[in-house]
Every structure is written in C-alpha cells, then in structure tokens.
Amino acid sequence: DTGVSQDPRHKITKRGQNVTFRCDPISEHNRLYWYRQTLGQGPEFLTYFQNEAQLEKSRLLSDRFSAERPKGSFSTLEIQRTEQGDSAMYLCASSTRLAGALETQYFGPGTRLLVL
Amino acid sequence: SQKIEQNSEALNIQEGKTATLTCNYTNYSPAYLQWYRQDPGRGPVFLLLIRENEKEKRKERLKVTFDTTLKQSLFHITASQPADSATYLCAPASNSGYALNFGKGTSLLVTP
Secondary structure, eight states: OOSOEEEOSEEEEOTTOOEEEEEEOOTTOOEEEEEEEOTTSOOEEEEEEETTEEEEEOTTSOTTEEEEOTTSSOEEEEESSOOGGGOEEEEEEEEOOOGGGOOOOEEOOOEEEEEO | OOEEEEOOSOEEEETTSOEEEEEEEESOOOSEEEEEEEOTTSOOEEEEEEETTOSEEEETTEEEEEETTTTEEEEEESSOOGGGOEEEEEEEEOSSOOSOOOOOOEEEEEEO
C-alpha cells in the first residue's frame, strides 16, 4: 500500500497525559499537512511541512501542540497535557506540487483521539 | 472573513436519481476547487479538481461545475447508487496557498 498511513488509528487517554501520533506520507511527496476534524465539521488546517521545514502553523495550534518532520519523511504530532477539547480526528495529508501550480492532497485514515 | 458554505441539511435521494450538491464561497478568489469524499471514520478521498477557467469537469458519473461569477460550484452524481452515500467536502484553493480550507460537507444518503 503506497498511500498515507497514520498510527495509531485510535487513542484514548486521560486528561493531562501526553500523546504522539505518527504519519507516513506517500514516499515521493515533499509536502505534509496536519488537520484536525471534529464531528460535523470539515478538516481544519493545523500545520504544514515542506521537506523537513515547518513553514506554517495555524492559530489553532496551541503551545501544547508540536509537530516535527526530522528527515523530511515521516512526521509526528505531539499533544502535551491533553484536554477534553482536544478530542477529534487528526488527519495527515501529503502532496506534491503539480505542473501549473495545482495541488491535490492525499489523506491518511486519521487518528481518532478521545480524551477522558 | 472567508467562508465556505455547503448544503447544511443531509441530502436523501433515491437510487438512480441525480444528486446535486452545492458549494458557495465568499471572500475567496480560488484558482481551482476540489471535491473530496469522506466515509465515516476515514480520511477524505480526492474526487475531482476544476480550474477557474473551466466551466465543467466530468469523471465517470461525476460532474463538477465552477462559476466564479456566482462564486459557486455544483457537484453532480448521476445514476446514484447506495455506495455513493458519504459526506462530500468542497475545498476552494489558490495557487499561492497550501492548506486546504474545507466546507463542513454535505451528507448524502442514497436509498434503494
């Protein structure tokens, strides 16, 4: 399977704990995105990497969130001191810029986080 | 502020009919617009992309129109099937941007 993969698929944690999610993008894609999606809403952008450089962070990404992409391949998203409001689906997507500056993002299956 | 609006109500149609989903946007000047399908508990799957200079795009039973004057895109599924039941998301995009901004999606239910 050469699609985007995410691990774990589900995570239940207690409030105040730290959690880390992993995303493995499509291998030839140099761009990687993290989104968050809550019930009844579309995905909301969190952060974006081009290769190993984190080029943009949304204001949704509080200080408790940190993302890395150390070698320009897989990425991790860590949430420290989780809160119940962090419960959501965390989606990873990857892309590569097409000719004519069009871009399609390919999404992974997501990690569903439940904070108790 | 930028806003993307999709049919807020779920769309229920009978198998074999054409489903039409609407995406309206304000305070955007997208160079292109994408439609994604999302099944429960899964990530969005790319369906179609239409450029601002294209009026219509087709792929099998899917058709997308893009009217930059009305700031609207319509997404049609002809000869709908129960397997088409899902949430459909639209995402207008610019050439200079990178993150996708999605509407809330429209839930489609096709009944036999």
